Amino acid sequence: MTGWLKVVGLGPGPEDWLTPEARRDLAEATDLVGYFPYVERVPPGPQVRHASDNRVELDRARFALDLAAQGRRVAVVSGGDPGIFAMAAAVFEALDDPGAPAAWRDVPLAVDPGLSAMQAAAARAGAPLGHDFCAISLSDNLKPWEVVLKRLRLAAEADFVIALYNPISRARPWQLGAAFDALREIRAPETPIVLGRAIGRPDEALTVTSLGTVDPAQADMRTLVIIGASHTRLVARADGQPWVYTPRHYRG
Numbered sequence: 001m002t003g004w005l006k007v008v009g010l011g012p013g014p015e016d017w018l019t020p021e022a023r024r025d026l027a028e029a030t031d032l033v034g035y036f037p038y039v040e041r042v043p044p045g046p047q048v049r050h051a052s053d054n055r056v057e058l059d060r061a062r063f064a065l066d067l068a069a070q071g072r073r074v075a076v077v078s079g080g081d082p083g084i085f086a087m088a089a090a091v092f093e094a095l096d097d098p099g100a101p102a103a104w105r106d107v108p109l110a111v112d113p114g115l116s117a118m119q120a121a122a123a124r125a126g127a128p129l130g131h132d133f134c135a136i137s138l139s140d141n142l143k144p145w146e147v148v149l150k151r152l153r154l155a156a157e158a159d160f161v162i163a164l165y166n167p168i169s170r171a172r173p174w175q176l177g178a179a180f181d182a183l184r185e186i187r188a189p190e191t192p193i194v195l196g197r198a199i200g201r202p203d204e205a206l207t208v209t210s211l212g213t214v215d216p217a218q219a220d221m222r223t224l225v226i227i228g229a230s231h232t233r234l235v236a237r238a239d240g241q242p243w244v245y246t247p248r249h250y251r252g
Contacts, residue, residue, distance in 0.1 A: 005068040005107050007091055008075045009082045009114020010041055013200015017120070022112045026075050033064040034077035034087070042077060055141070057087060061094035069103040081116040085137050085165050118163040121196025121224040124206050126235070126243035128194055128226050131250065133161035138168070138175050145175070152179055156186040161232060161246055164225035168216060176225070177216040183227060187211055192228035192244050195219055208234070208241055 006025045011017035026032070031048045032039050039051040050067075052060050061076070068074045078086035088111045095104055122129045134155050140148055155162050168176045183191075189212025197205040197220065207218060211227065219225060231250060234242040 003068040003071040003073060003107060005064055005074045005076065005091070005109050006112055007082045007088045007110070008077050008112045009086075010038060010077055010079055011115040011200070012080045012117045012120045013198075013204070015043070017115045017200060019112065019114065022114060025112055026077075028073060029075035030073045031064075031067050032075050032077055033060055033067070035060075035079075038077045038079050041079075047075070057090040058094055061087065061090040064091065065094060065100075065104045065107060068107040068109075069101065078114070079117070080120075081114045082111055083113065084116050084118075084135065117165070117196070117199065117224045118226065120199040121163075121194060121206070121226060124196055124199055124204075125194045125208065125226065127245040128161055128192070128228060128232060129163070130246040130248055131161065131229065131231070132159075133163060133229075133246075135163040135165060137165040138179055139166035139172065140175070148175075149178070149182055153182055153186065156183050156227075159229050161229045162227040164227070166221065167219050167223055167225050169221045176219055180211065180214060180216060183211060187227070188230070189213075191230075192232050192234060194226040194228075194244055195223055196226070197223045199224070206241070208244055 008022045008025055026042055029047050031050060032042055033050045035054050036051040039049050064074045064076045076087050076091060082088040094100060118135060136151055138148060189210060191211040193209045193211055193214045195207040195218055229246055232244065232246040234244060236242050
């Protein structure tokens with residue numbers, strides 16, 4: 001049996017958001033490797049499931065490469081898009097290690113893109129990513145907080161729309177508040193803020209607020225935060241919560 005490794009994006013929510021390519025590769029895989037909640041999201045099947053904790057990405061990648069080198073068909077699963085703060089980078093980092101087994105280089109390897117959390121939240125809100133934007137992870141597990149803060153400030157000064165991943169957790173309860181404080185030194189209080197929580201899931205919630213009034217307690221680890229640019233606009237709609245969009249024409 002010829003092995004392969006596919007890094008598969010599950011999207012952020014319902015099965016309807018799973019691509020046909022990802023669905024096919026999951027069905028053909030002999031083994032599923034991933035973080036517990038993502039492995040559980042894959043519909044039941046004959047695949048052997050190898051679930052692990054969230055902080056062992058490199059170990060998980062090495063394990064998957066070993067399985068594939070042994071002839072297994074391995075799907076490494078990630079929520080959202082696997083190339084955005086997810087497992088695709090971990091797999092390539094493991095492969096790039098000078099001490100990596102030579103057999104890993106012979107494994108057929110591909111990445112199946114998925115719908116990202118920021119795309120899902122943006123679609124629910126309107127079109128806040130309609131002009132130049134960037135994505136920043138607030139987690140300092142893999143990079144210093146000083147680097148996070150510097151990038152956030154520079155992005156704000158450059159007037160990008162900013163999508164914030166990993167905004168808050170029990171281990172990092174203060175960082176989103178610190179990020180908002182840093183942004184308030186640069187951006188106007190009326191800057192639109194979108195909080196998209198568990199978008200696509202039964203308990204999804206979308207909140208549109210402003211930089212001057214947003215409370216970090218409104219977010220959790222399942223929240224994608226979008227900070228508007230100076231020209232991001234609100235459009236009133238009947239249900240009271242406005243649409244949010246960033247025009248492609250720059251008026252600044």
